[in-house]
Amino acid sequence: MRKFKQGLAFSLFKFFAVLVVGILFSIVFFILFNGIKVINWEFLTKSPSNGMLSGGIFPAIIGTIYLIIGSIIFAVPFGVSAAIYNIEYGKNNWFVKIMRIMTNNLAGVPSIIFGLVGMALFVNKLNFGPSLISGALTLAILILPLIIRTTEEALKSVPEDYRTSSYSLGASKLTTIRKVVLPAAIPNILTGIVLSIGRVSGETAPILFTVAAYFLPHLPQSIYDQAMALPYHLYVLVTSGTDLEASRSMAYGTALVLVAIVFAMNLLAGFFRNKMNKLNKRNS
Amino acid sequence: MIKAKDVHFYYGDFHALKGVNIEIKEKTVTALIGPSGCGKSTFLRLFNRMNDLIDNTRIEGQCIVDNKDIYSKSIDVDTLRKNVGMVFQKPTPFPKTIYENIAYGLKINGYKDKRKISDIVEKSLKDAALWEEVKDKLQQSAFQLSGGQQQRLCIARALAVSPKVLLMDEPASALDPISTSKIEELIYTLKKEYTIVVVTHNMQQAARISDNTAFFMMGELVEYNDTKKMFLNPEKEITQNYITGRFG
Numbered sequence: 361m362r363k364f365k366q367g368l369a370f371s372l373f374k375f376f377a378v379l380v381v382g383i384l385f386s387i388v389f390f391i392l393f394n395g396i397k398v399i400n401w402e403f404l405t406k407s408p409s410n411g412m413l414s415g416g417i418f419p420a421i422i423g424t425i426y427l428i429i430g431s432i433i434f435a436v437p438f439g440v441s442a443a444i445y446n447i448e449y450g451k452n453n454w455f456v457k458i459m460r461i462m463t464n465n466l467a468g469v470p471s472i473i474f475g476l477v478g479m480a481l482f483v484n485k486l487n488f489g490p491s492l493i494s495g496a497l498t499l500a501i502l503i504l505p506l507i508i509r510t511t512e513e514a515l516k517s518v519p520e521d522y523r524t525s526s527y528s529l530g531a532s533k534l535t536t537i538r539k540v541v542l543p544a545a546i547p548n549i550l551t552g553i554v555l556s557i558g559r560v561s562g563e564t565a566p567i568l569f570t571v572a573a574y575f576l577p578h579l580p581q582s583i584y585d586q587a588m589a590l591p592y593h594l595y596v597l598v599t600s601g602t603d604l605e606a607s608r609s610m611a612y613g614t615a616l617v618l619v620a621i622v623f624a625m626n627l628l629a630g631f632f633r634n635k636m637n638k639l640n641k642r643n644s
Numbered sequence: 645m646i647k648a649k650d651v652h653f654y655y656g657d658f659h660a661l662k663g664v665n666i667e668i669k670e671k672t673v674t675a676l677i678g679p680s681g682c683g684k685s686t687f688l689r690l691f692n693r694m695n696d697l698i699d700n701t702r703i704e705g706q707c708i709v710d711n712k713d714i715y716s717k718s719i720d721v722d723t724l725r726k727n728v729g730m731v732f733q734k735p736t737p738f739p740k741t742i743y744e745n746i747a748y749g750l751k752i753n754g755y756k757d758k759r760k761i762s763d764i765v766e767k768s769l770k771d772a773a774l775w776e777e778v779k780d781k782l783q784q785s786a787f788q789l790s791g792g793q794q795q796r797l798c799i800a801r802a803l804a805v806s807p808k809v810l811l812m813d814e815p816a817s818a819l820d821p822i823s824t825s826k827i828e829e830l831i832y833t834l835k836k837e838y839t840i841v842v843v844t845h846n847m848q849q850a851a852r853i854s855d856n857t858a859f860f861m862m863g864e865l866v867e868y869n870d871t872k873k874m875f876l877n878p879e880k881e882i883t884q885n886y887i888t889g890r891f892g
Contacts, residue, residue: 521734522739524732524736525736525798525801526738526752527697528729528802529748529752529805530722530723530726530727530749530752531722531749532722535752539748539751539752540738543739544739
């Protein structure tokens, strides 16, 4: 009877695990199967043409890449610095406590709200207009909580021994953070950044009012230009093209590219992590 | 070399050290013994101001290293810690290569010349009796070493910045007997160049390696004497009782 119970539990857990993997796998397979048909060199390197029924998605790919780079440039220095302050300097003072509550709440705010605030602040108030810079800043604010949280966790996971050993050799606090704590935390910080990149490349709502263009056959010329972006382009293809049936396959192609970018980012991060973890691994 | 004058230490309300006076001579090994929680580790950590890192602590009295009051305002704590090295209970190598573990202390203290750094790395590893075991794998992670090797690496790391004093907080308690005896031999040879203060739980170890022994209990220094005298013929009965293992 006990053996039966054990076996039953095992089978149940295994069933659900397989089910989850199966669902995820079928989503990827579905997109791959439907999208691969339209993927060719032209699709990746040409602008949409003929009412988005032919041509490619090149401006949207480039737009998304610009948004990723832009938002990371803004969010990483601020987010990582804030996390360093919280963990290494602030300990648990009232300021850090307030900040923690704020970041936790911010992380749960629907992304459309960020889009609205971004529009009010960057597009209108600061007069950037709908532009790459408005979009990148809005997305940067969106991912700040994520970067702060993951960096905090990364710093917390650095053993206290490293810090005390470093101090015991005459290192100042700043030197200790720069030379010992951050290098040990970087693989985990990178993971947070990659998660953020996934988020940035996929979010539609925050870019809706701040940067995304319905159709823009040329590439943005400056940070004050509007740009196309993959998730918004996908949305356009599915909901408001000239011929929705005909543009469906273009939509799957776009989705596939989007998934591929996120997937490639994850692989890249995994590569970095492995490389650094080799050195970090304790054998005791 | 090291002096404590009527030192009191508090963790919040807890009175951890109660008026300790001691004088430690240059190039000797002094063992600090006593039951858990007696204040010996706290006392050790006064001399490189490691206790500063703990919130809500307070010290009264004077701690003197090399004729300087190390708690006076003019003291630079980072320089003090360079001069007063420390080895911890658990081996605590950095997640870096063996070479970088030793070179770290040099680099942060302003050494630039690569050849000089690598000379000192080699000398430190030799002084810590580790060179022969690691000379062919300096670029490998320090975590690949055994626990005993890691501890000697930490000793080498402390030696590299040429301290005058070496504080050791139960440096062999996490190690196997063979590694322990290697550390003990090492302490014996290092005495020629460094003033060593070592906290230990192990009576035999204190007897084997130290010139002088200080017995702490309940935050007080009960007895401080020549090690031989202390173990053969202690002045106080309570010391006798502790050494012979009647309580612990």
